[in-house]
Amino acid sequence: MTTGTSLANVDAEPAAGTGGQVLRVVVVNGSPNERSKTVGLADVVLDTLGRSLPIETSRIDVYRLGPGFTGAFQREDVTPEVEAALRLAENADLLISATPVFRGSYPGLFKHFFDLVDQYALANKPVLLAATGGTDRHALVLEHALRPLFAFFQALTVPVAFYANTGDFDGTTLLNPRVYGRIEMGLSDVIDLLKARATGTRAGAGGSTADGG
Amino acid sequence: MAFEVGIMTFVERTKDRTTGALPSPYERVRETIEQAQVADQVGLDVFGVGEHHRSDFVGSAPSILLAAAAEKTDNIHLTSSVTVLSSEDPVRVWEQFATIDVLSGGRAEIIAGRGSYTESFPLFGYDLQDYADLFREKLDLLLRIREQNPLTWQGRFRAPLAEADIAPRPHGGTLPVWVGVGGSPASAVATGRLGLPMALAQLLGPITYHQQTVELYRESAARAGHGPDTLPISINAHGYVGRTGQEARDLMYPYFAQGMAENNHQRGAGFPLSRLAFDAQSTPGSGLLVGSSQELIDKLLAYHDLYGVNRAIIQMGFGGMPQKDHLEAIERLGTEVAPVVRREVASREGRAA
Numbered sequence: 001m002t003t004g005t006s007l008a009n010v011d012a013e014p015a016a017g018t019g020g021q022v023l024r025v026v027v028v029n030g031s032p033n034e035r036s037k038t039v040g041l042a043d044v045v046l047d048t049l050g051r052s053l054p055i056e057t058s059r060i061d062v063y064r065l066g067p068g069f070t071g072a073f074q075r076e077d078v079t080p081e082v083e084a085a086l087r088l089a090e091n092a093d094l095l096i097s098a099t100p101v102f103r104g105s106y107p108g109l110f111k112h113f114f115d116l117v118d119q120y121a122l123a124n125k126p127v128l129l130a131a132t133g134g135t136d137r138h139a140l141v142l143e144h145a146l147r148p149l150f151a152f153f154q155a156l157t158v159p160v161a162f163y164a165n166t167g168d169f170d171g172t173t174l175l176n177p178r179v180y181g182r183i184e185m186g187l188s189d190v191i192d193l194l195k196a197r198a199t200g201t202r203a204g205a206g207g208s209t210a211d212g213g
Numbered sequence: 214m215a216f217e218v219g220i221m222t223f224v225e226r227t228k229d230r231t232t233g234a235l236p237s238p239y240e241r242v243r244e245t246i247e248q249a250q251v252a253d254q255v256g257l258d259v260f261g262v263g264e265h266h267r268s269d270f271v272g273s274a275p276s277i278l279l280a281a282a283a284e285k286t287d288n289i290h291l292t293s294s295v296t297v298l299s300s301e302d303p304v305r306v307w308e309q310f311a312t313i314d315v316l317s318g319g320r321a322e323i324i325a326g327r328g329s330y331t332e333s334f335p336l337f338g339y340d341l342q343d344y345a346d347l348f349r350e351k352l353d354l355l356l357r358i359r360e361q362n363p364l365t366w367q368g369r370f371r372a373p374l375a376e377a378d379i380a381p382r383p384h385g386g387t388l389p390v391w392v393g394v395g396g397s398p399a400s401a402v403a404t405g406r407l408g409l410p411m412a413l414a415q416l417l418g419p420i421t422y423h424q425q426t427v428e429l430y431r432e433s434a435a436r437a438g439h440g441p442d443t444l445p446i447s448i449n450a451h452g453y454v455g456r457t458g459q460e461a462r463d464l465m466y467p468y469f470a471q472g473m474a475e476n477n478h479q480r481g482a483g484f485p486l487s488r489l490a491f492d493a494q495s496t497p498g499s500g501l502l503v504g505s506s507q508e509l510i511d512k513l514l515a516y517h518d519l520y521g522v523n524r525a526i527i528q529m530g531f532g533g534m535p536q537k538d539h540l541e542a543i544e545r546l547g548t549e550v551a552p553v554v555r556r557e558v559a560s561r562e563g564r565a566a
Contacts, residue, residue, distance in 0.1 A: 035342070167397025171345035176398035177432065178425075 022054045022200035026092035030099030030110030032063040037132045040172035041164050041179075042098040045130060048183050052191050056200050060085045062113045070109070075116050086113075090121035093197050094128060095155075097146060101133035105145045114149060122153035126190065126197055129161035139163040160186030214445055216517065216558040217524040218551035219259025220252050220543060221294040221449065224272035225476045227533030230467060236533070238271045244536045245271075246281050251540050253286035255547025260286070261294030261324070261449075261526055266332040269476050276309035283317035291317060294449060294526060295326030295393040295412070299347040300333040302371060303355040304379055311383045319385035324412050325352055326393030327400070343370070349403070352392070356407070359388060391447065394426060401426045405433030405444075412447040412526070415500045420515060422500055423448075427520045447524035448516050451531055452502025454509050454545040461503050464538055466491050472532025502527050506549035513554045517561075525554075 025046065031038040039059070046057050062069070068079030078086065089095060099106045129146045133139070142161035150157045162183055168176035187194075224245050226235050249260045260282060262275035272278060279291040291313060296306055306323065314321035327348050334341050350368045357366055358379050367373040392404040393412045404411045411430055413423045427446060434444055451469065455461025466488055474483030494501040502512055502525070516522050527546065530539035 168399055169345070170349065170399045170403055173345075174399075175402040177402065177429065178398070 020054070020202055021195075021198035022056050022202060023049075023194055023198040024091070024093040024200040025049065025055050025057045025096060026089050026094070027057065027059040027096040027098055028089055028110070028113060029059055029061045030063075030097075030107050031061075031132075032107070032109075033100075035172050036100075037164065037166065037169050037172050037174075038098050038100050038130070040169060040174050041130050041132055041162060042096055044174050044180065045096060045098075045128065045162060045183055045187070048180075048187055049194075052187065053195050053198065054202070058088055060089060060113070062109045065113075069116075070112070072116065075118070078116060082116075086116055086118075089113075090118060092125070093199050094126045094194060095122065096128045096130060097150070098130040099132075099146070101131055101138040101141045104138070105141060106131075106149075111149070114153075117153070119153070122150065122155040124154065124156050126158060126194060127153075127155040128158045128186075131161075131163050133163070133165055135165050135167075136163070138165075158186065158190050160189055162186060214443075214523040214562075216513075216555045217258035217290075217447075218513070218546065218554060219257050219261060219290070219292075219524070219526040220248065220546065221259075221261030221263060221292075221526045221528050222248065222272070222530070223263040223265055223270050223476075223528070224278065225265075225270050225472060225531065225533075226268070227468070227472050227475050229533060230471060241271045242278065242281075244539075245278060246285055247536065248530075248539065248543060249282035249289065249291075250285045251543045252547065253289040255544050257289060257543070257547045257551060259290045259292055259524070259526055261292045263294045264297050264328070264333070265330055266336050267330070276306075276313060279321070280313050280316060283313055283320065286317075286320075288320075290320050290322055292322045292324055292391075292526075295324040295328065297328035297330075297333050298325040298351045298355065299327055299344065300337045300339050301351065303351045303358060304371075304374075304377075307355060307358045307379060307388075308381075310388055311381050314383040314385065314388055315381050317384075319383065321383070322389035322391065323355070324391040324393045325355065326412075326414075327395075329395060329414075339370075345399075346370075352407070355390060359390065391445075393449070394430075396423060396426050398425065398429050401429040402433040405430040405435075405439070406437045408434055408437060408439030408444060410445040410447070412449050412524075413520075413522075415448060415450045417494050418500055420498055420500045420512070420519065423520060442521075445523045446520055447526055448500075448520070448522045449526045450500055450502050450528065452504075452509070452527040453529050453534075454506055454542045454550060455504065456545075458505040458508050461505060461508075461542075462492065462495055465503050465534070468530070468532035468534040470532070476532070506545050506553075509546070509550045510553050510557070513550070514557060517554075517558055523558075 027042045065082055069082045072078040099110045127150045129142050131141050142163055164179045168179050224241050228235055252260050262272050262278045264275050266273050275293045310321045310323050350370055363376045363378045364374050365376055391410040391412045394400040395414050453461050453465035470486045473486045477484050495503045513525050529542050
């Protein structure tokens, strides 16, 4: 966790009917909080996704990347740990961009991470947008702030984006079934695409995977 | 389920609109007990006192005011509206309300809430970071105490209980525990899952404000296997019953607006409520319970039709309304509004059955 990259392998149920390729999912988390609703929302997305196809997940907490990240203005300035985190995001099969809303938009450090990402690394890469905010007044941050950012990268941004407000959570546990429903709907729109984009191998899905299907 | 009508107060202290003087805590508690007495005499079902920890409210210890009210009343149910359970010790809450129950011959109940004000957290040494965990754990303990005695229990926020003997047991064997919900979907889902009655707090806004809250509550209760139709729902809102609709609005507005500006704030900044905004809040499509007796009957029935509520608790007189005007409204509510609503709801439910 000190490097800011947590490799929490969610070993998917050996999903029926898939060709055995594993979708490598990377969450870029813009929340500074240890107990984070944004991570709570992203985890529901991962859990839902993991029911449909085998996934391997990692998370980059931009607020934990440290001075090697915050002090870097160019890609060449970053420390090797930060370089590894950037490459992790750049090489994902699916990127989940998950952030709280600060002052009407994503936090500066979240943007700073993407300022260091290679200009073409996300081109045609599936990107899923998720955000949390105090109230639903901020929900359009998905469409008015996050979507244009990934439009710059020419990313393949998934049509349905996910938003939850503070009242949808008990602590960091997402309770509102309407949000769960939206996540299922949004993922089912693109599930065939994501299956086709899976490039990970069972063996590469982390040491903790059991039988490899 | 019989429809219940009640009143509640926060025992707020608001400056006199003419003299600028603040009423003393003594004056306010005497008025509060008198309100409970009149509410009891006119046949209202519930009297509630809210919990706030600031000097512009006297009601920091609702259980004590309810105990005093118990001594002056005969039939009315006595409830906290709400008990800020997150910053309380559920053992102590139980002891106090079970005592009120014994004292009043079985008329006590608790509405447990998270509280819309946060002053009690630092006051009792709790961290707002634990907001959700505190409420969940303390509600769990309160319900366990209700279920069994002696009790063995362990949690994060207080010392464990080992075969703890918690007394007294309530007069009627059990204490009703409601959960106060302000409208966040997660609260509705959690309350439904526990199968507890839900008290909806509505400050301002359309009468349909809580439609999703109620849907989520019922869906969640059904998923958890609780008979959703037997779970009572209460609407708790501000209001006033006048001789005429116009009189009710004219009378309530200046005090309510002053209360909103002076008492309803967290960071020193009040909430300016223009007459135009207030009048919009008192139309048939809004949630505020202000009007003539007939208008109140219509709106309470509208609430019942919309949400299936079986109880309405109206906060009247907020913002320093003179006691005489307040008591007159309590009398109208008890004698002109409540009997009609109870009868009408009973006949509607009879027809539906």
